[in-house]
Amino acid sequence: MKKIIHLLKLGWTILSKPAVHLSLGFLTISGFIAGVIFWGGFNTAMELTNTEEFCTSCHEMRDNPFMELQTTIHYSNRSGVRAICSDCHVPHNWTDKIARKMQASKEVWGKIFGTIDTREKFEGHRLQLAQNEWTRLKANDSLECRNCHQFDSMDFTRQSKRAAAQHSSALANGEKTCIDCHKGIAHKLPNMEGVREGTSPH
C-alpha cells in the first residue's frame, strides 16, 4: 500500500513539473494531434457498434428481431429507403447516444450470461424488451421516428382518411406521439395483456 502511494506521489511530482527538454510548441501540437487521433478513434469505434453488421453478429439479434424486421416496410419497400437497427434504437444526438451506449453495457452482460440465447428465452423476455423501447420512445416524443418522419412534411391529403384524422388531431396537438399507436411496426408484438386490454387472448 505504501509503495502504491509512493508511486502515485512520484507520478504527481513528475506531472506537476514543467517540461525540461520538450518545447511548449511540441507539447501543444503533439497533444492536439493525439487528441484528434483519440477522439476520431473513439467515434469510429462507437460508429462501428452502430452498424447492422455489428448488431446482427450475435445470433440473438440476427435470428429474432432482424428476421422480423425483414418482412416490414422499414426493410423492404418500393423506394428502397431503409432503416437499420441503430436508426430506431440509438439516438442520433451525441450526448444521448453516449448515454444509450452506456446503458447497452447491460446488453453485453445479457450476451455473456445468455439471457435470451434461445428462442424460448427471447419470447419470454419479449414484452419486457419491447416495454423498454416503448418507454424510451414515449419519453423522447418518438425522437427516432421523427429523425426521418417529419410532422411538418406530412401531406394529409396523401394519407388515408383514418390516418389523416389521427395525425391531424391527436398527433398534431401533442396528445399522442408516434409510438402510442405504431407499436409493433418493425417487430412482432408479444401478448399485450396488461398493455392493451382486449387485443390478446388470455
Add this chain to the structure above:
Amino acid sequence: MKALSLKNVSTLCMTAALAVSSVMMPSIASAADAVIDNAPQVSTLRGVAPLNAEPTPPMIEKVENNDLKRQRDYPQQPPTIPHDISKYQLDKNFNKCMDCHSRKFADEAQAPAVSVTHYMNRDGDFLGEVSPRRYFCTQCHVHQLESKPLVENEFVDMEKLIRKSHKQAK
C-alpha cells in the same frame, strides 16, 4: 355435321369418360382435363406456371381503402373490410384488428365495435373476452380489391327472390 364445336367435343368426351369411369378409374383424369380445357380462363392462385417452375409473382393489387361500408348481400354476411390490412399482426399473441374494433377502443378510433356475437361461445353463453372461435377475424371478414371481377357475379339477393315469389303467387 362438318365440324363439331369444341364445346360439343369436350362434352362428348366428358359423357363418355363419365360412363367409363365407373368401371375404369384412370378415365377420371381425362374427364377432368376436358372440363379444365373448356373452362373460362380462371387460373389457380398459383397461376398457369408448371409445377416445377417458379412463376413470376403478380403485381400487388390495389386494396379498397375508402372506409365506406358495403351493402351486405344477406343478413348473416360478415361485413367486408373497407380498408387496407396488409401486415396487420393477427396471431396467438396479438390481434391488430381489436386494437381499434374492440369495445374499449372503438371510440378513439371511430371504428365499429365487434358485435356481441363475437363474445358468445357455441352454447350461446357470453364470455368476457372474444370467443376463441371468433378470434381470427380474417376467417370471415375479408378486404376487397379494386380489380375487375374474373367472372360475372350472378348472385341474387334474398329479398329479390322473396319479392319475385310473392309476385308469382299473386
